[in-house]
Amino acid sequence: MSIPTPAFSNLHESYLPDTCLLLKQAMDGGKVQLTAVAHGDYPGARLPHNVLPELRTAGYWNATREQNWGLDWHRNEGIELTVLHGGKVGFAVRDAEFTLHPGDLTITRPWQEHRVGGPHLGASRLSWLILDMGVRHPNQSWIWPKWIALSPSEKKRMSSMLRKNDHPVWKADGAVMEGVRKIDRLAEGGVQRFDRTGMVLAVNELLLATLHLLERHDLVIDETRTSSQRAVETFLAALPGRVGETWTVDAMAEQCGIKRSQFTNLCHELRNCTPLAYLLQCRVETAARMLRERPGDSILDIALECGFSSSQHFSTAFRRMKGIAPREERRKST
Numbered sequence: 001m002s003i004p005t006p007a008f009s010n011l012h013e014s015y016l017p018d019t020c021l022l023l024k025q026a027m028d029g030g031k032v033q034l035t036a037v038a039h040g041d042y043p044g045a046r047l048p049h050n051v052l053p054e055l056r057t058a059g060y061w062n063a064t065r066e067q068n069w070g071l072d073w074h075r076n077e078g079i080e081l082t083v084l085h086g087g088k089v090g091f092a093v094r095d096a097e098f099t100l101h102p103g104d105l106t107i108t109r110p111w112q113e114h115r116v117g118g119p120h121l122g123a124s125r126l127s128w129l130i131l132d133m134g135v136r137h138p139n140q141s142w143i144w145p146k147w148i149a150l151s152p153s154e155k156k157r158m159s160s161m162l163r164k165n166d167h168p169v170w171k172a173d174g175a176v177m178e179g180v181r182k183i184d185r186l187a188e189g190g191v192q193r194f195d196r197t198g199m200v201l202a203v204n205e206l207l208l209a210t211l212h213l214l215e216r217h218d219l220v221i222d223e224t225r226t227s228s229q230r231a232v233e234t235f236l237a238a239l240p241g242r243v244g245e246t247w248t249v250d251a252m253a254e255q256c257g258i259k260r261s262q263f264t265n266l267c268h269e270l271r272n273c274t275p276l277a278y279l280l281q282c283r284v285e286t287a288a289r290m291l292r293e294r295p296g297d298s299i300l301d302i303a304l305e306c307g308f309s310s311s312q313h314f315s316t317a318f319r320r321m322k323g324i325a326p327r328e329e330r331r332k333s334t
Contacts, residue, residue: 070117
């Protein structure tokens with residue numbers, strides 16, 4: 001679930017968030033009932049743009065039967081907290097998969113890739129809250145909404161714990177569950193009866209309860225999670241899905257919020273090659289997969305879709321890397 005326009009447009013946007021198309025289609029088809037208040041393209045009752053703009057969405061869905069859809073890999077522009085009340089749901093972040101049970105709390109950082117469904121959703125009731133923290137890169141400092149009443153030290157502790165550890169699933173306690181239930185009840189009032197003060201209090205209560213919950217655990221703190229290396233690592237991991245875009249080294253570095261020389265050095269460290277060499281690898285590997293999976297598409301169309309300027313350029317690069325021509329790759333797979 002995500003929005004196309006960030007709440008903090010003065011910051012460079014590093015990623016394009018997903019849409020909620022599958023969830024909207026499930027709602028329209030009567031497969032799932034949704035109760036939420038929202039900004040942007042999130043589904044739910046539309047809040048005025050000047051009412052708690054950092055509160056991107058809060059509410060819950062209720063699916064009384066097995067679904068044939070799920071929320072595939074996506075990113076959100078803010079912190080997302082979800083709590084499962086009933087049923088069973090698959091959940092994953094990169095390198096870790098979970099099965100959520102009632103009472104489980106998930107926490108994902110801004111722009112952290114995650115998936116809800118395994119890949120489809122089971123019958124379930126799931127609540128969520130997404131707060132835009134004004135960041136577009138993993139190495140940027142969070143900008144807490146002004147209406148968050150946590151003390152400066154509490155914000156600092158919570159930012160550190162959420163940004164520097166990779167464990168996304170926790171068992172919610174009574175205080176967290178009560179905070180979530182309050183937010184759900186406020187979302188049920190819709191826009192006409194929206195209680196701004198009540199929502200502010202409920203969100204603050206939930207964040208404070210989450211902070212206390214995390215402080216009772218021995219978290220593994222990893223300082224690299226907010227470093228420039230983390231930003232480059234995240235960008236390079238997403239690059240295979242963006243090979244059709246026009247890339248220069250400067251544009252890549254800008255996406256990570258660092259200088260060109262630092263980006264080049266970190267790319268060497270992480271991938272043992274230059275940025276453009278890694279981009280070419282991604283383009284060739286993506287094209288090879290398309291040749292196998294899409295036999296009806298022309299080789300030229302696939303080449304252009306993967307960012308090559310011509311079939312000749314594509315054929316030369318493909319043969320140099322794979323040792324065979326694109327036509328042979330397609331013939332071999334069939």
